Amino acid sequence: MMSILYCYRIEETSAMLLRKAFSGGLVVGGTMLSLLLIMVHQLYQPSTFSQGYTSTQPDTLQAGVSNMIHREEQQLRMSTRQEEVTTSRFCIPQKKFVFIKTHKTGTCTTINIFQRYAIYNKLEVLMPVSQGPLSWPFPPEEADYIHTPDGTYDALMHHFVYNKTWLLTKFPPETPYISIIRDPFHHLKSQMNYYHLPMILGIEDSKDAVKTFLKDPWRYRNKSEVFFDHVNVTWDGTRNPLSFDLGWPAEKADKEEEASIYITQLDKEFTLVMILEHLDESVVMLRRLMCWEIRDVVYFLRIENKRYYAFKRYEATPEELDNHRRWSAVDYMLYDTFNKSLWRKIAAQGPDFFDELQYFRRIRVEVSHHCTEMMNTHKNETLTVKESRWSPEFDVDYTYCSYIYSKRVRRLDEVMRGYRITRKELDHSVMDTVINVLLKHKGFPTFKNIQDAHAAGIVGMHTHKIRAVGKYQYR
Ligand SMILES: *[C@@H]1O[C@H](CO)[C@@H](O)[C@H](O)[C@H]1NC(C)=O
Ligand SMILES: *[C@@H]1O[C@H](CO)[C@@H](O)[C@H](O)[C@H]1NC(C)=O
Numbered sequence: 134m135m136s137i138l139y140c141y142r143i144e145e146t147s148a149m150l151l152r153k154a155f156s157g158g159l160v161v162g163g164t165m166l167s168l169l170l171i172m173v174h175q176l177y178q179p180s181t182f183s184q185g186y187t188s189t190q191p192d193t194l195q196a197g198v199s200n201m202i203h204r205e206e207q208q209l210r211m212s213t214r215q216e217e218v219t220t221s222r223f224c225i226p227q228k229k230f231v232f233i234k235t236h237k238t239g240t241c242t243t244i245n246i247f248q249r250y251a252i253y254n255k256l257e258v259l260m261p262v263s264q265g266p267l268s269w270p271f272p273p274e275e276a277d278y279i280h281t282p283d284g285t286y287d288a289l290m291h292h293f294v295y296n297k298t299w300l301l302t303k304f305p306p307e308t309p310y311i312s313i314i315r316d317p318f319h320h321l322k323s324q325m326n327y328y329h330l331p332m333i334l335g336i337e338d339s340k341d342a343v344k345t346f347l348k349d350p351w352r353y354r355n356k357s358e359v360f361f362d363h364v365n366v367t368w369d370g371t372r373n374p375l376s377f378d379l380g381w382p383a384e385k386a387d388k389e390e391e392a393s394i395y396i397t398q399l400d401k402e403f404t405l406v407m408i409l410e411h412l413d414e415s416v417v418m419l420r421r422l423m424c425w426e427i428r429d430v431v432y433f434l435r436i437e438n439k440r441y442y443a444f445k446r447y448e449a450t451p452e453e454l455d456n457h458r459r460w461s462a463v464d465y466m467l468y469d470t471f472n473k474s475l476w477r478k479i480a481a482q483g484p485d486f487f488d489e490l491q492y493f494r495r496i497r498v499e500v501s502h503h504c505t506e507m508m509n510t511h512k513n514e515t516l517t518v519k520e521s522r523w524s525p526e527f528d529v530d531y532t533y534c535s536y537i538y539s540k541r542v543r544r545l546d547e548v549m550r551g552y553r554i555t556r557k558e559l560d561h562s563v564m565d566t567v568i569n570v571l572l573k574h575k576g577f578p579t580f581k582n583i584q585d586a587h588a589a590g591i592v593g594m595h596t597h598k599i600r601a602v603g604k605y606q607y608r
């Protein structure tokens with residue numbers, strides 16, 4: 134029997150962090166310039182952002198202002214060309230996007246935003262034929278995804294290792310790319326837990342697994358690296374797993390200079406890489422860059438559903454952190470680059486950004502509260518969120534609540550498809566990496582999907598029940 138639940142349990146993620154409200158705004162230099170910036174914002178606010186996804190972000194206010202004006206012109210040209218109806222806000226919502234869903238980064242929460250956007254805007258989503266990843270870690274084969282009649286797509290949001298060459302065959306070059314990453318140390322703990330790494334690495338006292346591991350990560354190298362036979366790909370659960378999902382091969386973990394060039398390139402290619410530790414800021418930035426509305430980016434924070442594990446709260450010593458920084462250097466480079474990038478983008482937005490951030494947090498809490506109430510009591514009462522400086526009025530009705538409250542990625546996948554995933558399709562699910570890791574640990578080969586594994590005689594594959602692994606029969 135199969136039992137793979139994607140994104141069933143939501144991690145505590147940033148629930149705690151989010152409670153720490155942002156401390157103080159950014160210092161904006163130059164009164165004249167900031168005044169001008171505010172004026173430009175108020176007059177043309179969203180247009181500034183609608184094209185904001187094109188490569189570079191201004192580093193200074195000066196550049197920011199001229200960039201805005203430049204984009205304003207671009208915008209005008211674009212709207213004439215496309216004859217798009219621009220709203221009074223001078224802004225064209227981006228209805229195409231690629232969201233690279235990384236592993237163990239709270240994407241069960243954030244994918245909901247992209248799924249809802251696709252549902253409400255009737256987008257053609259490049260979806261796996263089954264549940265789970267679109268493909269991993271190679272681009273999908275023809276039989277792995279649902280084809281549209283004309284072969285064009287608006288969006289992608291399921292697990293897929295970033296591969297620009299492949300994406301360019303499916304999406305126009307100006308399509309915004311978005312992703313999310315988190316602090317590599319928090320990520321390590323989450324990886325350790327999810328992939329059963331204490332056991333895989335042979336660390337006996339799993340309570341202290343992170344501490345033990347970080348004493349000397351190099352010692353565990355052979356066990357941490359896993360070779361997936363079915364695709365000839367090496368993956369390392371502790372070393373640069375974030376960068377791996379963004380296209381950096383595990384074999385190149387020591388090529389830091391080359392990695393730095395690659396990451397600089399990613400920074401140009403991605404409209405936004407959100408940072409889980411600054412999720413609200415990231416989401417507000419997403420709204421602005423995509424010219425979406427507040428209703429599109431509200432997410433539901435499930436505080437009651439914390440997943441506990443022994444080393445979750447473990448705080449590393451400076452030596453351990455230093456080892457981790459050296460071991461997983463590319464991920465730290467990635468994180469530092471994109472955190473800087475996020476805050477540079479925020480600085481370019483001006484102080485109005487923080488007003489919106491505050492507003493967004495209030496609305497998110499109100500909506501979450503309303504939807505919890507509605508889902509628990511089945512009282513069908515619509516909440517109307519009044520128009521604001523940043524977004525038109527919107528209704529939080531039963532459907533909206535049921536979407537935002539949904540725990541499982543699969544549920545909204547089925548809304549997008551318009552039908553339930555069949556049993557046969559389920560067998561085509563791309564194998565969850567954790568199962569391949571466990572298979573490998575047992576000395577079995579790895580498989581692309583459940584169907585192939587079944588054909589080879591593998592049964593009883595569970596992601597969460599580790600003991601079931603012992604029951605595997607291989608013939
Ligand atoms: C990326 O996609 C291209 C085009 O499909 C493919 O040829 C290439 O092998 C892919 N690269 C990786 C690393 O998956
Ligand atoms: C790791 O594996 C390689 C070859 O697979 C072997 O030569 C090496 O001794 C191993 N290292 C450790 C520390 O076990």
Ligand SMILES: *[C@@H]1O[C@H](CO)[C@@H](O)[C@H](O)[C@H]1NC(C)=O
Pocket residue numbers: 362363364365
């Ligand atoms: C993996 O590499 C081996 C040796 O180079 C090759 O024979 C095999 O076809 C490759 N397998 C895949 C799935 O690419």
Ligand SMILES: *[C@@H]1O[C@H](CO)[C@@H](O)[C@H](O)[C@H]1NC(C)=O
Pocket residue numbers: 316410472473476
């Ligand atoms: C991200 O960068 C900002 C601005 O430099 C900094 O204040 C913040 O602490 C960084 N966040 C993390 C989680 O490192």
Ligand SMILES: *[C@@H]1O[C@H](CO)[C@@H](O)[C@H](O)[C@H]1NC(C)=O
Pocket residue numbers: 513531
């Ligand atoms: C909720 O109320 C609206 C308006 O009265 C109605 O159209 C809708 O079907 C109701 N939904 C549910 C799930 O009861």
